[in-house]
Amino acid sequence: MGVVLTDPFGWIGQTLLELLTRLGLQVGAANLVINLLGAVVLGTICMTLGALITWVERKVVARFQDRLGPNRVGPFGLLQPIADGIKLLTKETVTPTGADTIVYNIAPVVMVMSVIGLWAVIPLAPRLIGSDINVGVLYIVSVGGIGTLSIMMAGWASNNKYALLGAFRTVAQLVSYEVPMVLALLIPTLLAGSMGMATIVEQQANVPYIVLAPIAALIFFISSMAEAGKAPFDLLEAESEIVAGYNIEYGGLKFGMFYVGEFLHGFTIAALTAVLFLGGWQGPLAESYPLLGLIYFLAKTSVVYFGVMWVRFSFPRLRIDQLNTFNWKFLTPLSLAVIVVTAVADKWAVQAGLSRVGVLLGANALLVLAIVWLIGAYARSARRRLERTGDKQAAGAHA
Amino acid sequence: MSALQWVFLLIAATTLVAAIMVVVGPNLVHAAMWLILALAGVAVFFVLLDAGFLAVVQVAVYIGAIAILIIFAIMLTRHLTADTEPQVTRSWWLAALASMVLFGGLLTMLTQIPTLTVGAPPLPGNPENNVRDLGQALVSLDQYVLPFETASVLLLAALIGSIVIALPPKAARADEAES
Amino acid sequence: MLDQWIFAAFLLPVGLLIPAVPIVLAALVSPHKPNSIKQSTYECGVETVGETWVQFKVQYYIFALVFVVFDVEAVFLFPWAAAYNLMPFYMVLEGVLFILILAAGLLYAWRKGALEWV
Numbered sequence: 001m002g003v004v005l006t007d008p009f010g011w012i013g014q015t016l017l018e019l020l021t022r023l024g025l026q027v028g029a030a031n032l033v034i035n036l037l038g039a040v041v042l043g044t045i046c047m048t049l050g051a052l053i054t055w056v057e058r059k060v061v062a063r064f065q066d067r068l069g070p071n072r073v074g075p076f077g078l079l080q081p082i083a084d085g086i087k088l089l090t091k092e093t094v095t096p097t098g099a100d101t102i103v104y105n106i107a108p109v110v111m112v113m114s115v116i117g118l119w120a121v122i123p124l125a126p127r128l129i130g131s132d133i134n135v136g137v138l139y140i141v142s143v144g145g146i147g148t149l150s151i152m153m154a155g156w157a158s159n160n161k162y163a164l165l166g167a168f169r170t171v172a173q174l175v176s177y178e179v180p181m182v183l184a185l186l187i188p189t190l191l192a193g194s195m196g197m198a199t200i201v202e203q204q205a206n207v208p209y210i211v212l213a214p215i216a217a218l219i220f221f222i223s224s225m226a227e228a229g230k231a232p233f234d235l236l237e238a239e240s241e242i243v244a245g246y247n248i249e250y251g252g253l254k255f256g257m258f259y260v261g262e263f264l265h266g267f268t269i270a271a272l273t274a275v276l277f278l279g280g281w282q283g284p285l286a287e288s289y290p291l292l293g294l295i296y297f298l299a300k301t302s303v304v305y306f307g308v309m310w311v312r313f314s315f316p317r318l319r320i321d322q323l324n325t326f327n328w329k330f331l332t333p334l335s336l337a338v339i340v341v342t343a344v345a346d347k348w349a350v351q352a353g354l355s356r357v358g359v360l361l362g363a364n365a366l367l368v369l370a371i372v373w374l375i376g377a378y379a380r381s382a383r384r385r386l387e388r389t390g391d392k393q394a395a396g397a398h399a
Numbered sequence: 400m401s402a403l404q405w406v407f408l409l410i411a412a413t414t415l416v417a418a419i420m421v422v423v424g425p426n427l428v429h430a431a432m433w434l435i436l437a438l439a440g441v442a443v444f445f446v447l448l449d450a451g452f453l454a455v456v457q458v459a460v461y462i463g464a465i466a467i468l469i470i471f472a473i474m475l476t477r478h479l480t481a482d483t484e485p486q487v488t489r490s491w492w493l494a495a496l497a498s499m500v501l502f503g504g505l506l507t508m509l510t511q512i513p514t515l516t517v518g519a520p521p522l523p524g525n526p527e528n529n530v531r532d533l534g535q536a537l538v539s540l541d542q543y544v545l546p547f548e549t550a551s552v553l554l555l556a557a558l559i560g561s562i563v564i565a566l567p568p569k570a571a572r573a574d575e576a577e578s
Numbered sequence: 579m580l581d582q583w584i585f586a587a588f589l590l591p592v593g594l595l596i597p598a599v600p601i602v603l604a605a606l607v608s609p610h611k612p613n614s615i616k617q618s619t620y621e622c623g624v625e626t627v628g629e630t631w632v633q634f635k636v637q638y639y640i641f642a643l644v645f646v647v648f649d650v651e652a653v654f655l656f657p658w659a660a661a662y663n664l665m666p667f668y669m670v671l672e673g674v675l676f677i678l679i680l681a682a683g684l685l686y687a688w689r690k691g692a693l694e695w696v
Contacts, residue, residue, distance in 0.1 A: 132582050133583060134529070135455050135530060142459035146462065324694075336677055347662075451583065465646060472639065475638075531661045533661075535661045538658060539669065550654060554647050559683065559686055562643075
């Protein structure tokens with residue numbers, strides 16, 4: 001009983017290994033079977049989580065909008081996702097004429113794969129991580145890039161002008177916002193001294209990285225929300241704008257897969273923010289009782305996901321040129337500046353023997369002040385320019 | 400044969416077939432899809448060679464950025480994404496024969512070299528630290544700092560050059576902005 | 579080292595199969611009555627006019643291009659960041675120089691108007 005509490009996942013692995021070797025498999029093959037089993041379990045949990053998240057979002061948006069949300073199907077409407085799933089299952093899937101059948105059909109599958117694949121490197125609890133590779137951070141970037149590709153495939157294969165246009169704009173947005181996301185991912189790597197996700201979480205035992213690099217955390221949070229296509233960046237699938245964008249021609253469960261994949265992506269980026277900046281499974285007594293670590297991880301992820309939903313239901317949608325200006329003229333230079341400032345300040349703090357927390361917080365605060373001043377100066381000059389042209393227009397109108 | 404060799408054979412076959420389909424198929428966008436499969440195969444090779452960093456770099460840069468660039472370029476420049484003429488010349492069997500002969504010759508030559516027919520020796524250094532060692536090598540004065548900085552100048556030149564070429568002249572942009 | 583990748587190597591195909599199974603199930607369960615009107619491309623309820631191609635702006639291409647350059651830059655910077663704790667100060671400055679050169683590139687693109695969404 002003691003070992004179940006202090007090392008439950010190792011105990012599960014050990015029992016499975018013993019069971020399989022007793023059935024006659026060699027140790028190597030048994031290892032493969034355990035990994036396969038773990039992958040199937042994780043994948044299934046992710047899909048069910050995706051369905052559950054749709055219920056959570058509907059309930060939370062309802063409360064934000066002062067109404068009740070789904071509450072007819074099952075207790076508290078918990079069976080609503082199942083009802084939706086059954087409805088989508090029985091809908092006729094209409095393949096448009098001239099659509100490229102193979103590419104059309106694999107696009108939703110590849111999109112969901114790109115989200116589930118991210119969970120392979122997320123440390124869920126101490127010593128519980130799917131793949132403890134030492135390049136976990138870049139793995140996240142690369143698997144996220146596959147999702148971008150799937151949207152391009154969906155838009156092109158639909159043989160529909162609007163789907164193609166929507167897909168181009170979506171891919172342009174996703175590709176643009178990947179730049180500050182990748183640059184912001186450099187900061188936890190820098191502070192932890194490794195690209196492995198398990199190491200990054202272990203290094204946050206004393207102080208989570210959101211304290212050492214708040215601006216980087218914010219940049220990662222915002223740009224990954226744009227990557228997941230969540231509002232206020234959801235121009236590209238807004239029904240009033242471009243009629244659902246790249247998934248116009250998708251019906252039934254193929255659309256359902258896109259839908260669930262998007263919500264799961266939102267939850268996954270909350271999990272990534274919690275792991276990289278809030279300390280993942282770190283917490284009191286997490287080292288000795290890994291189940292507590294799992295609970296801390298889920299709690300932190302839920303808090304961040306509530307933040308994602310809060311932002312989603314509070315802000316109006318950004319226009320596409322506002323989107324691009326915000327990314328290229330604000331987030332990208334800011335992330336470059338943050339890397340330079342953090343790298344120089346941290347090394348100087350370590351060499352001068354000062355407190356790391358104090359120096360980095362001070363550097364971030366100075367950067368914030370500099371940005372506020374810069375934006376104020378830009379706004380002033382823009383206003384002056386507007387007044388000058390406004391005067392000229394008024395003078396021209398009166399003349 | 401060990402499981403690793405079976406995996407290698409499978410991935411090698413997939414990559415080769417995908418590479419051939421890139422060249423042979425009439426539809427350009429399908430060719431791009433096959434190219435993506437071939438690039439993914441190369442990424443798996445990197446993993447099998449214990450170069451995990453290069454594998455994720457391959458997927459992130461090639462599949463995540465360059466493949467998208469290629470697809471954009473195809474859709475920007477072609478109205479018809481499919482060629483109507485046959486893609487393979489009539490005497491393709493001659494080319495196939497020549498390449499088989501070349502392959503056979505290379506194979507016999509390479510198997511004569513004793514060091515190439517045994518397994519590769521393990522690299523010095525802990526494979527866990529390969530990224531850290533690479534990082535140190537990139538910026539240490541007696542290793543690769545000059546190529547590192549030159550790479551940034553090269554990237555700058557690529558950025559400026561491509562913007563100069565791709566950006567339409569100001570007149571065209573002003574027209575588009577007003578329309 | 580190689581067996582660390584096994585889980586990811588299994589999770590990706592499993593992630594491919596898990597959405598594929600419901601879709602195949604739906605294809606078996608759902609009704610299948612195609613007719614030409616249902617299958618015509620959707621254009622807000624109006625009949626399709628002309629071929630399906632879009633003259634798209636070069637802006638899309640430029641964004642993807644700038645992304646490629648910054649992606650490769652980040653790929654160079656990741657090993658530098660991973661070795662950060664073992665470096666003396668001048669090595670940090672070398673990395674900062676790398677970043678500044680590319681920031682100059684971004685500034686050029688900005689001033690040339692390549693980052694506008696026309």
